[in-house]
Amino acid sequence: RKEVEQDPGPFNVPEGATVAFNCTYSNSASQSFFWYRQDCRKEPKLLMSVYSSGNEDGRFTAQLNRASQYISLLIRDSKLSDSATYLCVVNGDSNYQLIWGAGTKLIIKP
Amino acid sequence: GAVVSQHPSRVICKSGTSVKIECRSLDFQATTMFWYRQFPKKSLMLMATSNEGSKATYEQGVEKDKFLINHASLTLSTLTVTSAHPEDSSFYICSARVQGNNSPLHFGNGTRLTVT
Numbered sequence: 770r771k772e773v774e775q776d777p778g779p780f781n782v783p784e785g786a787t788v789a790f791n792c793t794y795s796n797s798a799s800q801s802f803f804w805y806r807q808d809c810r811k812e813p814k815l816l817m818s819v820y821s822s823g824n825e826d827g828r829f830t831a832q833l834n835r836a837s838q839y840i841s842l843l844i845r846d847s848k849l850s851d852s853a854t855y856l857c858v859v860n861g862d863s864n865y866q867l868i869w870g871a872g873t874k875l876i877i878k879p
Numbered sequence: 880g881a882v883v884s885q886h887p888s889r890v891i892c893k894s895g896t897s898v899k900i901e902c903r904s905l906d907f908q909a910t911t912m913f914w915y916r917q918f919p920k921k922s923l924m925l926m927a928t929s930n931e932g933s934k935a936t937y938e939q940g941v942e943k944d945k946f947l948i949n950h951a952s953l954t955l956s957t958l959t960v961t962s963a964h965p966e967d968s969s970f971y972i973c974s975a976r977v978q979g980n981n982s983p984l985h986f987g988n989g990t991r992l993t994v995t
Contacts, residue, residue, distance in 0.1 A: 803983045812885075812972050812986040813923065856923070858984070867984060871922035 772796065773859050775870035782847055782877055789843040790873045792857030801860040802840045804831055806853040807872065813856055816842075844875075852877045882906055885973050885987025892963055892994055900958045900990045902973030908953035909975035913984065914946075917970045929956040963994040 774793045782788045794802075802819035816829065819840050823832040830843040840859075844851055854872040861868045882905040892898050902912055912929040927948055928936040935948035947959040956975075960967055970991050974984040 801983075810970070810991070812989040813984075815983045815985070818983060869923050869925075 772861065772868045773857060773870040775855075775857055775873045777871060777873060779874040779876050782875065784847060784849055784877050784879050786847055787843065787845045788847055788875065789841055790855065790875075791839045791841045792859075792870050792873075793837075793839040794857075794859040794868075795838070796859070796861060796868075797835075797838060799859045799861070801858075801867070802831075802833055803858040803867075804829075804840070804842050805856040805858060807856055808853050816855070847877045849877050849879060851875060883909075883973065883975050883985045883987045885990055887990055888988055889991045890993070892992070894964055894994055895962055897959055897961045898963055898992060900960075900971055900973070900992075902956045902958070902975070902987050904954045904975045904985075907975075907977050909956075909977075910953060912950060912956040912973055912975045914948065914956075914958050915972045915974065917972065923972070926958075929958075931956075960992065963992070965994045968992055968994045 772795050804816040805813040806816045807813040817826050817831050819831040819833050828845045832841045854874045856872045857870040858867050884903045884905050886901045890898055910931045914926045915923045916926050917923050925938050926941045929948045929950040931950045931953055937943045945961055950956040970989050972989040973987045976982045976984055
């Protein structure tokens with residue numbers, strides 16, 4: 770089992786719809802969780818950290834489920850500009866080590 | 880927010896030459912920086928962890944003599960691809976974390992290396 774797994778997609782979603790995807794992790798001791806977005810041929814950019822109680826930033830909601838060891842990202846009222854690859858990141862055996870998922874590709878269609 | 884600057888953004892070099900990539904933390908000190916490589920449509924792959932004042936830690940399969948890392952100050956790490964070959968063509972990205980165990984990574988803009 771990979772340490773961090775994501776559905777590669779692509780998720781093809783009409784503009785305005787709500788889309789959600791998960792990321793599972795194998796290390797139950799992980800404490801730090803992040804979502805990044807990466808546009809084609811660009812560097813990853815931090816979208817949001819994921820807190821234990823869940824957190825929201827505008828149209829984006831991140832949640833953590835420790836029991837099932839996954840984090841989720843929900844995007845409401847999707848925009849064309851949301852099209853990107855979404856990467857989840859989880860710390861490994863130490864907070865010093867960050868492990869990346871391979872990313873989920875999202876395509877928002879008009 | 881924290882800013883990481885990477886230079887150059889794009890470089891084309893001939894096979895056999897060496898290329899140096901710089902990574903700077905602009906508004907914070909980074910005792911540790913990370914170097915990643917990403918091939919087209921593939922995920923980020925950690926190459927090495929750069930430690931200020933000491934030797935870099937390389938991931939398995941990454942040749943330390945080919946990818947020279949120097950972290951001479953708290954704000955600068957460099958990656959030198961020595962004797963570059965076409966298969967070294969890739970997107971190289973550096974990143975750093977602000978101090979604190981739960982802080983995220985901040986990335987440079989990346990360097991697209993093409994070896995002809």
